[in-house]
Amino acid sequence: MENVLIAGxxxxxxxxIVQLLKNSRDYNPVAMVRKESQMEKFEKENITTVLGDLEKDISHTVQxxxxxxxxxxxxGKKVIKVDQEGAKxxxxxxxxxxxxxxxxxxSMGADQPEEASDLKEYLKAKHEADEWLKSSDLCYTIVRPGSLTDNQGTGNIKLAQSLGHSGSIAREDVAQTLVGALHDDIANKQVFEIVEGEVVIRKALETISKNPRPQA
Structure with a gap:
């Protein structure tokens, strides 16, 4: 089983995400948390944890x-220090x-943060982090969802490299998409947007993987 670090x-x-990985046959979740007080609930479920503060040295977390x-x-409190520099x-x-x-x-909108009417600083930070990842030579997938909701997930999404419209999506479906993108042959060096839709998540990921078009 592969060890997967979950930042956040x-x-x-x-x-x-942690629960999906815990219940999978392929992955062992490693929960990265910022405070010791956050470790207990994960450890009670026999989930490996590691302390890591994105504002400090986190090199040990990837061992x-x-x-x-x-x-x-x-x-929204520390978008430069955490969302941007922490990611980098x-x-x-x-x-x-x-x-x-x-x-x-x-996040949807991270491709053109200067055009955003709100959350501009957040989207700029996400844009910088995304660009850093694309230039890193790592194998990556960048998932840009619409507005996140706490609704029950449907297991279905609408996915495209650019949807051309905004929308919302349940966190459960975002988590499933992120976990699905971990597979070696899924959406390598791809950036795509997702909102709620009618295509099964696995099928949507397989479709975009068969039509690779790495982002510049």
Whole structure:
């Protein structure tokens, strides 16, 4: 089984990712948390944890890690330090440790943050992190969902490299998409947007994987 580090494991989406990985046959989740007090609930479920603060040195967090899902965020409070520089720091550590794949939870609008009417600074930070990942030589997938909701997931999405419209999507479906993108042959060096839709997640990922068009 491959060890998957989840940055932002204690977040709303991060916790869903951890549970999906825990129940999978292919992966062993490693929950990266910022505080010791956050470790207990994961350890009670026999989930491996590692302390890592994205504002500090996190090189130790990638030891014995095969793949990474970056689902961390500052909630708008420290977009430069966490969402941008923290992500870049983990990307660099992943590269130094020869991590096999890095899956980034980004955001719709991160491709053109200057056109955003709100959340402009956040989208700029996500854009910088995405560009850093694309230039890293790592194998990566960048997933840009619409507005996240706490609705029950449907297991279905609408996926395209550019959807051309906004929308929303359940966190459960975003988590499933991120986990699906961990596979070696799925969406390598691809950037795509997702919202709620009618195509089964696995099928949507397989379709875009058969039509590779790496992002410039």
């Amino acid at each position: 494991a204690n977040g709303t989406t991060g916790r869903k 014995n890690i095969d793949k990474i899902i970056f689902a961390a965020g500052s909630g 720091k983990l990307i660099d550590a992943a590269k130094d440790s020869s991590v096999k794949k890095f899956v980034m939870l980004s």
